[in-house]
Amino acid sequence: MKKIIAIYPGTFDPVTNGHLDIIERASELFTEVIVSIAVNRNKKPMFENEERLDMLKNVTRHLGNVKVDSFEGLLVRYAERMKANVMIRGLRAVSDFEYEFQMSLTNKKLNPGINTIFMMPNEKYTYLNSSLVRELASYNANVDEFIPPYVLKKLKEKFGY
Ligand code: COA
Numbered sequence: 301m302k303k304i305i306a307i308y309p310g311t312f313d314p315v316t317n318g319h320l321d322i323i324e325r326a327s328e329l330f331t332e333v334i335v336s337i338a339v340n341r342n343k344k345p346m347f348e349n350e351e352r353l354d355m356l357k358n359v360t361r362h363l364g365n366v367k368v369d370s371f372e373g374l375l376v377r378y379a380e381r382m383k384a385n386v387m388i389r390g391l392r393a394v395s396d397f398e399y400e401f402q403m404s405l406t407n408k409k410l411n412p413g414i415n416t417i418f419m420m421p422n423e424k425y426t427y428l429n430s431s432l433v434r435e436l437a438s439y440n441a442n443v444d445e446f447i448p449p450y451v452l453k454k455l456k457e458k459f460g461y
Contacts, residue, residue, distance in 0.1 A: 306386040318425030337370035
């Protein structure tokens with residue numbers, strides 16, 4: 301069977317159970333999954349790149365075919381360097397569609413050989429995103445059900461409680 305290397309790019313500030321749900325299911329579908337943090341100078345993440353790498357490594361360590369990495373620059377060029385044939389994006393709601401559609405078509409133009417595959421997270425995570433988790437945590441609200449325990453620990457350390 302053809303070896304399929306998939307990249308799952310994102311900001312992961314921090315990784316949530318919605319992301320993890322996609323990573324776990326992708327690891328069953330593809331030979332190798334590279335979860336990669338996009339270093340975007342326009343975004344001011346709360347967690348440093350190293351902290352996000354550490355959290356991703358910790359929450360995916362039970363998945364033998366999942367690697368964690370980060371990249372700068374164009375996603376397509378990174379995918380070429382990693383010899384990936386697939387890019388995974390999560391589609392949570394219709395509101396995600398327009399942006400994802402534009403990004404996927406642009407990436408296809410840059411390299412028609414790399415396909416974007418959209419995966420839907422479990423419906424219990426469709427409304428979830430990292431900013432929501434950050435905001436709730438900043439008010440010391442309960443976010444246990446949205447993030448893995450290790451990320452919860454790191455968030456608590458960040459907010460000093
Ligand atoms: N569960 C929970 N939340 C999810 C999720 C899921 N399954 N999927 C996405 N999200 C949330 C993220 O937490 C994030 O939330 P936030 O904005 O509140 O922090 C939000 O959706 C955005 O998702 P993310 O996957 O991080 O996308 P992005 O828009 O920050 O980055 C890249 C998208 C990295 C793929 C894109 O910017 C990129 O390719 N950059 C490289 C440069 C490039 O090639 N540009 C040309 C592209 S055509």
